[in-house]
Amino acid sequence: MAGTKGGRPRSDRAHLAILEATRDLVAERGYEGVTIEAIAAAAGVGRQTVYRWWSSKAAVVTEAVTTGVLAPEAAAPADTGDVLHDVRTWWSEYQQAAHDPELAAMLRGLAAAAAESATDAERLYEHITGPLERALVARLHAAVRAGQLRPDAEIAAAAEALIATLLYRLLTTAEREAGAGLVDLLLSGMLVPPSADAAERVASSNET
Incomplete structure (x- = not known):
């Protein structure tokens, strides 16, 4: 996966908790106000757990959106004939x-x-x-x-x-x-x- 590092098999629960914490923090503080330390604390994991799977804050935010936790569905316009x-x-x-x-x-x-x-x-x-x-x-x-x-x-x-x-x-x-x-x-x-x-x-x- 782009933007991630190798390591021990990730815990699905911790993985989801980190993505959800990222969502909540960015919504509350904006991108610039979020740190890896804040993400780890909100997710209830250690900072090294985050760094084991993602190389940077940008990588965590990107995955949080693109894995479908946050991304809107891209629906085509209807076709009514007009x-x-x-x-x-x-x-x-x-x-x-x-x-x-x-x-x-x-x-x-x-x-x-x-x-x-x-x-x-x-x-x-x-x-x-x-x-x-x-x-x-x-x-x-x-x-x-x-x-x-x-x-x-x-x-x-x-x-x-x-x-x-x-x-x-x-x-x-x-x-x-x-x-x-x-x-x-x-x-x-x-x-x-x-x-x-x-x-x-x-x-x-x-x-x-």
Whole structure:
């Protein structure tokens, strides 16, 4: 396992206690306020027990998130047949999730850990941002196949922009939400324009 050291077989109970203590401490104090000594004391183990399994505080925080103790599931947007509506709803749900104080604190802690280690940065992408990005990209590709988005649409760039904005707002603790207007801005130029017949029907209905 990346970020761990060899040694005696770990106790499942102690292992879980350390991860849960890490979660609680980072949520309470923030990443900078947590030490290995504090983790060990909260978990009821010796400091050397922590160091036997993890090489640093960053490694403990990374595992606490990426083993599923803390990580949110990366759900793809629903497919109702209206890609703009579906991505707006998905965007709003993830923004609401980011307001959870414990989750926000832990993800900020993971980002801080990733800044200290290329290995932990890779695990951040592999377990958090990567699945989130792939879920969104899959929904946008489905919209291309359904004829809702243009085949030449810059799907990867749009997905990256949306996820980068989510992370930016999480890491900067911004209170103001970036509303559905951002989704509209990114996707409006990717939408397949309505056919001439469809446009005529809409115009006719508006006249009546």
